[in-house]
Amino acid sequence: MVEQKIRFDDGAAYEQMMGIWSRLAGEIFLDWLAPPPGLRWIDAGCGNGAFTQLLVERCAPAEVQGIDPSEGQLAFARSRSTSRVTEFRQGDVMALPFPADRFDAAAMALVIIFIPDPARGISEMVRVVRPGGTVATYMWDMLGGGFPVDPVLAELRAMGFVPSRPPRMEASRMEALHGLWTEAGLEAVETREITVQRTFADCDDFWRTQLMFPSVAPLVAAMAPGDVETLKGRVRAALPAGAGGSITYGARAHAIKGRRPK
Numbered sequence: 521m522v523e524q525k526i527r528f529d530d531g532a533a534y535e536q537m538m539g540i541w542s543r544l545a546g547e548i549f550l551d552w553l554a555p556p557p558g559l560r561w562i563d564a565g566c567g568n569g570a571f572t573q574l575l576v577e578r579c580a581p582a583e584v585q586g587i588d589p590s591e592g593q594l595a596f597a598r599s600r601s602t603s604r605v606t607e608f609r610q611g612d613v614m615a616l617p618f619p620a621d622r623f624d625a626a627a628m629a630l631v632i633i634f635i636p637d638p639a640r641g642i643s644e645m646v647r648v649v650r651p652g653g654t655v656a657t658y659m660w661d662m663l664g665g666g667f668p669v670d671p672v673l674a675e676l677r678a679m680g681f682v683p684s685r686p687p688r689m690e691a692s693r694m695e696a697l698h699g700l701w702t703e704a705g706l707e708a709v710e711t712r713e714i715t716v717q718r719t720f721a722d723c724d725d726f727w728r729t730q731l732m733f734p735s736v737a738p739l740v741a742a743m744a745p746g747d748v749e750t751l752k753g754r755v756r757a758a759l760p761a762g763a764g765g766s767i768t769y770g771a772r773a774h775a776i777k778g779r780r781p782k
């Protein structure tokens with residue numbers, strides 16, 4: 521299977537494609553973390569600020585530092601944020617631009633499979649969190665059918681097409697996450713599954729969104745028109761029909777949290 525290098529350059533497109541999904545999962549994730557107000561957070565791989573915004577809305581933080589390598593994503597994050605506690609800067613989770621013990625909590629939403637060396641990224645998150653602080657993440661269950669674009673990918677494969685796959689999908693397995701957290705020396709490690717449902721207004725809304733995914737767009741662009749119609753019909757038949765032509769279906773993520781020892 522072809523492994524694809526994925527770039528996130530367009531914060532507005534990302535919002536429609538994944539930001540909405542991210543916030544759906546992020547709400548459950550933050551309820552599970554149940555942090556007290558007034559914490560200093562780092563949001564590693566903050567992207568277009570979808571999860572950062574949720575942190576501000578739900579957790580009353582004292583501060584959130586968002587870091588991401590993509591200026592396109594960061595520009596959207598800055599434009600959407602009206603909060604004075606958030607700051608966004610370019611950076612890499614494998615070399616965080618902060619001193620040790622700087623934060624109370626480190627979160628990373630839907631990023632771990634994109635980090636070239638996930639263990640290094642986690643050790644950096646542990647370094648910048650104070651003793652007793654929290655390090656947590658969630659990622660779609662990429663190998664277990666939890667990725668939001670899986671209904672389309674499954675039908676593409678059934679038709680004989682070979683979609684590219686995001687890098688390092690193995691890091692999304694619960695066992696892999698647990699290994700990373702324990703090997704980083706974190707304690708009180710807990711995991712959970714997060715299931716969410718998203719509703720698309722109609723077929724057009726659904727397809728517009730699917731065609732933004734890097735694993736779908738180039739394949740469909742190169743397909744014969746008849747194949748595209750077949751694909752749409754197969755996906756439509758596989759998903760439950762909702763009222764007024766709406767489409768509702770689910771995705772599933774793995775979440776993990778741990779505490780830096782005191």
Ligand SMILES: C[S@@+](CC[C@H](N)C(=O)[O-])C[C@H]1O[C@@H](n2cnc3c(N)ncnc32)[C@H](O)[C@@H]1O
Binds near residue numbers: 542571589
């Ligand atoms: C799927 S998006 C998640 C964005 C956001 N956290 C959310 O929940 O919507 C993945 C993000 O990881 C970022 N990323 C990729 N490699 C990274 C790295 N080495 N360090 C930090 N972020 C990285 C990408 O630029 C992208 O914005």
